[in-house]
Amino acid sequence: MWFGIGMHMKVLLAAVTVFFLVFLNTAAGVREVDRGLIDAVRLMGGNRRDLATRVVLPASMTGLLTGLKVSIPYALIGAVIGELVACNRGLGYLINDSACQFDTVGVFATLVVLSVIAGVLNVFVGLIGWRVNRWKPLDD
Numbered sequence: 001m002w003f004g005i006g007m008h009m010k011v012l013l014a015a016v017t018v019f020f021l022v023f024l025n026t027a028a029g030v031r032e033v034d035r036g037l038i039d040a041v042r043l044m045g046g047n048r049r050d051l052a053t054r055v056v057l058p059a060s061m062t063g064l065l066t067g068l069k070v071s072i073p074y075a076l077i078g079a080v081i082g083e084l085v086a087c088n089r090g091l092g093y094l095i096n097d098s099a100c101q102f103d104t105v106g107v108f109a110t111l112v113v114l115s116v117i118a119g120v121l122n123v124f125v126g127l128i129g130w131r132v133n134r135w136k137p138l139d140d
Contacts, residue, residue, distance in 0.1 A: 029059070029060035037059065
């Protein structure tokens with residue numbers, strides 16, 4: 001309620017909900033960077049910037065993308081709860097309004113829309129993961 005009832009509150013609630021999921025998965029990805037790659041870049045005279053942009057960032061993308069995939073449902077839940085609490089439009093409002101009118105079809109239709117949105121976002125993150133992890137060898 002500190003941030004009002006507009007779009008800022010929903011975005012902030014969703015961001016706070018997913019921040020630690022993404023942060024901790026990204027930190028785990030950074031910790032799991034192959035030491036041999038880091039040593040090779042240092043041996044070839046690479047500086048800290050080269051090390052960060054050419055080794056650590058690409059190698060830690062798996063952790064970042066895993067955090068994003070895990071946090072998509074939580075972000076949607078945060079946004080819907082923000083709409084349930086203090087909004088007069090949006091999917092959370094539709095769920096609440098349909099439930100108050102005992103309209104189960106409206107509630108389930110809204111849940112289907114939320115599921116489709118989550119699926120599309122998951123596919124989008126998967127495509128980003130496929131694009132940024134092209135350099136990695138395939139696991140057999």
